[in-house]
Each structure stands twice: as C-alpha cells, then as structure tokens.
Amino acid sequence: MSSALSTASRNIARGAHRAARSSTSHPGYRISPTSAALHARNYASATADAAEAVHQNVITNRDPSENSKSAAFVREYEPYCLTTYARPGLVLSSGKGCYIWDIEGQKYLDFTAGIAVNALGHGNEELSTILYEQSLKMIHTSNLYYNEWTGPLCKLLVERTLATKGMQSASRVFVSNSGSEANEAALKFARKYGKLTPGGGEHKYEVVSFYNSFHGRTMGSLSATPNQKYQKPFAPMVPGFKYAKYNDIDGLDIITKDTCAVIIEPIQGEGGVYFATPEFITALRKKCDEVDAVLIFDEIQSGLGRSGYLWAHEAFPAEAQPDILTTAKALGNGIPIGAAMVSERIAQAIKIGDHGTTFGGNPLATRVAHYVVDKLSNPEFLDEVKHKAELFRSGLEQLKEKYSPVITEIRGTGLIWGVQLNREPNAIVDAARLRGLLVITAGNNTVRIVPPLIVKEAEILEGIEILDAAFASL
Ligand SMILES: Cc1ncc(COP(=O)(O)O)c(C=O)c1O
Numbered sequence: 001m002s003s004a005l006s007t008a009s010r011n012i013a014r015g016a017h018r019a020a021r022s023s024t025s026h027p028g029y030r031i032s033p034t035s036a037a038l039h040a041r042n043y044a045s046a047t048a049d050a051a052e053a054v055h056q057n058v059i060t061n062r063d064p065s066e067n068s069k070s071a072a073f074v075r076e077y078e079p080y081c082l083t084t085y086a087r088p089g090l091v092l093s094s095g096k097g098c099y100i101w102d103i104e105g106q107k108y109l110d111f112t113a114g115i116a117v118n119a120l121g122h123g124n125e126e127l128s129t130i131l132y133e134q135s136l137k138m139i140h141t142s143n144l145y146y147n148e149w150t151g152p153l154c155k156l157l158v159e160r161t162l163a164t165k166g167m168q169s170a171s172r173v174f175v176s177n178s179g180s181e182a183n184e185a186a187l188k189f190a191r192k193y194g195k196l197t198p199g200g201g202e203h204k205y206e207v208v209s210f211y212n213s214f215h216g217r218t219m220g221s222l223s224a225t226p227n228q229k230y231q232k233p234f235a236p237m238v239p240g241f242k243y244a245k246y247n248d249i250d251g252l253d254i255i256t257k258d259t260c261a262v263i264i265e266p267i268q269g270e271g272g273v274y275f276a277t278p279e280f281i282t283a284l285r286k287k288c289d290e291v292d293a294v295l296i297f298d299e300i301q302s303g304l305g306r307s308g309y310l311w312a313h314e315a316f317p318a319e320a321q322p323d324i325l326t327t328a329k330a331l332g333n334g335i336p337i338g339a340a341m342v343s344e345r346i347a348q349a350i351k352i353g354d355h356g357t358t359f360g361g362n363p364l365a366t367r368v369a370h371y372v373v374d375k376l377s378n379p380e381f382l383d384e385v386k387h388k389a390e391l392f393r394s395g396l397e398q399l400k401e402k403y404s405p406v407i408t409e410i411r412g413t414g415l416i417w418g419v420q421l422n423r424e425p426n427a428i429v430d431a432a433r434l435r436g437l438l439v440i441t442a443g444n445n446t447v448r449i450v451p452p453l454i455v456k457e458a459e460i461l462e463g464i465e466i467l468d469a470a471f472a473s474l
Pocket residue numbers: 115178179180181183214215216217265269270298299300301302328329
C-alpha cells in the first residue's frame with residue numbers, strides 16, 4: 001500500500017466520528033456518534049485485511065486495445081445493436097460477490113451493482129439454485145392463472161413493509177417487469193383514483209413531479225422526469241404533468257384540487273444523490289391530503305435496503321408516508337421485476353381489466369424476488385448496511401479534504417453515495433476503471449457509488465483507496 005494511501009486509510013477510521021456529523025443527509029439517516037466510533041474500530045481491523053488488496057497508484061487494468069478479443073467482439077456485434085449507451089470497450093463476463101471480470105480476465109471491484117440492482121452481489125449460489133429449480137418447474141403462465149409465487153411475494157412485501165416504520169397503509173401489490181412500468185402503473189392507478197374520489201372527476205388528472213428527478217423512460221414515467229435531455233427528443237409529453245422544485249415548501253402551491261398524483265424520490269439517485277428533507281416531505285404529505293392527491297414514493301433506487309432501511313422513507317416522520325410505493329432494481333437482483341404497492345384506498349379504485357401485463361409476476365421472477373426481499377428486509381442485514389455507511393462517509397470525507405476544491409461535497413447514506421465534483425466526472429470514472437474500480441456518474445458532475453449491499457469492509461477500503469489513486473492521477 002502506498003504510504004499516501006495507507007495514511008488516508010488510517011485517517012478514515014479517525015474521521016468516522018467527525019464525518020458522521022458533517023456530511024449531507026437528513027438527520028433521520030445519520031448514525032449515532034457512538035456507533036460511528038465503534039465502527040471506526042471495525043474499520044481499523046478492516047484496514048489490515050485490505051492491506052492485501054494493495055493498489056499502488058498505477059494502472060492495473062486496461063481498456064481493451066484494437067487488437068484485443070474484446071475489441072473484436074464489439075466490432076462483430078455492435079453493428080447489430082441499437083446504440084443507446086456510450087460505454088467503454090470492456091466486455092463483462094462473470095462475477096462473484098462484489099467483483100466482476102471481463103473477457104480479458106481483468107478484475108473489477110463493482111461499486112455500480114448494475115445501477116443499484118445486484119444488492120446480493122454477483123454469483124449468489126442460493127439465488128442461482130432457486131432460479132434453476134424454478135426454471136425447471138415453471139417459468140411463466142401469464143396472469144390468467146394463479147401461480148405459486150406471485151401471491152407469496154405480494155404478501156411478503158406487504159408484511160415486511162408493515163413491520164417497519166414505513167408505509168403503514170401498505171395493502172396490495174401489482175407486479176411489473178421494471179421500474180418504469182411500476183411507476184407507469186402507479187400513475188395510472190392515481191389517475192383512476194382521481195376520477196372516482198368524491199370531489200374528483202375528469203378534471204383531476206394532473207401529476208406533479210420534481211426537477212432533478214428520474215422516474216423512467218416510458219411515456220408516463222418520462223413525462224414525470226423533467227429533464228430536457230430525456231424529454232425533448234420525444235416531445236410532446238403526456239398532458240397534465242407539472243414540475244416543482246425539490247425541497248421547496250413554497251413551491252407546493254402547484255398542487256391543487258386538479259392534482260391526482262405527486263411522485264417523488266425520497267432520495268434522488270440519478271439526480272446526483274439528493275435527500276428530501278423531513279420538513280418538505282411532511283409538508284408535501286399534508287398538501288396531498290388537503291387536495292386528495294395520491295402521494296407516490298418512487299423507491300426504485302433508494303429502496304430495499306440501499307439506505308440502511310428497508311425503505312428510505314422510514315427515516316421520515318411517521319406522518320410522511322406514501323399511498324403508493326414503487327420498487328424495482330434490487331427486487332430481482334438482476335432478474336427483471338418491479339412492483340407498485342398500494343394502500344387499500346387506492347386498491348378499491350382499481351377493477352379487473354384496468355391494468356395488466358403479460359410477463360409481470362411470472363413465477364420465475366417472483367420466486368427470486370421472494371428470496372431477495374426476505375434477505376434484504378432482515379434487520380441484522382440492514383444494520384450492517386448502516387454500519388458500512390460510516391466507512392464510506394469517513395473515507396469519502398477524507399478524500400474531500402485531500403482533494404478540495406475538486407471534491408466539493410459528499411452526500412449519502414447507507415450504500416448510496418454521491419461525490420460532488422467541481423468538474424465533469426468522466427475523467428475520474430475512467431481513472432478508477434483503469435485501476436480496477438467501477439463507479440458511475442449522476443446528476444450534475446457527481447460520481448455515484450452504489451455497491452452491492454453485501455460489500456465487505458475490506459472492499460470498501462479497497463474502493464476508497466482506488467478512488468484516492470484516481471483523484472491523485474488527475
Ligand atoms: C428512481 C428511479 N425510478 C425509476 C427508474 C426506472 O427504472 P427502470 O430502468 O427499471 O425502468 C429508475 C432507474 O434508474 C430510478 O432510479
């Protein structure tokens with residue numbers, strides 16, 4: 001370990017206590033100073049383990065050259081794929097835990113988790129066994145018939161939610177294939193509710209969402225995503241969508257008796273890891289109650305343990321709860337699935353034939369999701385996530401001190417972190433990748449870190465050291 005890096009590591013332990021108070025997250029998400037100190041001690045022992053994973057400030061991995069197997073692979077197949085993403089030339093091939101390998105045999109520490117999806121990491125053998133067994137038994141039947149797993153998943157989601165301090169009105173679940181489709185369902189349910197509720201009717205169809213949010217790419221979820229980059233090529237948007245400023249209580253006047261739904265992320269993930277304040281969310285809930293608008297919490301990225309709680313909104317005051325909660329991403333650990341959980345009041349507005357899906361809720365995806373929800377809702381597992389958060393907080397705060405003014409702010413909780421830069425972040429993402437760490441960008445000049453939730457302390461340390469080296473190389 002280079003001396004600069006090992007000094008940084010020791011400082012992380014020392015800084016855990018201080019950083020627990022300084023970085024940006026709302027108070028509900030913060031860990032107590034006592035547990036931060038306790039964790040600093042754990043961190044010190046993790047430092048020893050991680051010494052094995054030495055990362056000098058040298059380039060350990062290469063982006064494939066023109067003559068490589070990867071380049072030949074991309075040249076052969078890329079012409080047939082519609083180009084919707086800019087990506088480096090690596091071709092990923094296998095994974096185990098928090099590590100992945102490309103077809104050249106290069107190893108990467110994965111702090112992207114497939115964009116906050118692989119919460120249980122890669123190559124989870126129990127999950128693979130379940131997948132295999134269920135695929136032999138039955139993959140799909142459609143929703144024309146009951147199957148053995150959709151119902152148990154819906155029951156588990158409701159029961160585990162009711163066991164938290166979160167959505168106490170959780171009652172029924174609609175299972176979809178993705179996050180966008182979960183939001184699409186939520187928006188449709190709210191529109192139907194708006195027509196039927198006393199004082200509602202044809203006029204009550206407006207949806208309010210927030211700047212800097214991300215709700216998906218289908219026309220409804222895109223209409224709720226006020227980002228010109230995503231919306232402009234596909235204009236016009238669905239009628240009735242209005243936008244307000246996140247955390248601006250005065251701006252809530254945009255919500256009126258014509259509003260059927262408000263959709264919000266408790267933590268804006270794609271937007272750069274920003275937190276709704278408890279005051280704002282409480283005021284928002286109150287405003288929705290005043291005008292009888294359905295409040296939708298999009299927990300597609302923030303949910304299922306990512307914040308250290310089963311649902312990020314558990315950290316809000318008890319009165320600030322949603323009528324619909326949407327989830328996806330981690331729900332299948334990579335098997336495509338999403339869900340919209342609704343209160344009984346919303347459920348009553350939805351009748352047979354109102355909404356549907358061919359694949360949504362198939363027994364393969366729902367059996368996997370049942371396993372995943374059971375693991376991710378385990379209180380001990382969630383405590384671990386909270387504790388590991390302090391390693392990130394202290395490590396990233398140390399980097400901020402060291403690389404100011406390039407790093408201007410650290411925002412995060414649990415295992416979702418944003419490192420705010422004063423410049424575009426691709427150079428850091430590239431420098432980290434060349435040193436064997438995958439991270440992603442978000443929002444405006446933010447480096448986003450969303451590792452598998454099973455990440456080990458030594459791996460957190462390793463990742464922070466690589467980031468240190470990446471910043472040092474700028
Ligand atoms: C908060 C949020 N909502 C919705 C979506 C869309 O989910 P999907 O890509 O599964 O359609 C995402 C994806 O990044 C998200 O982060």
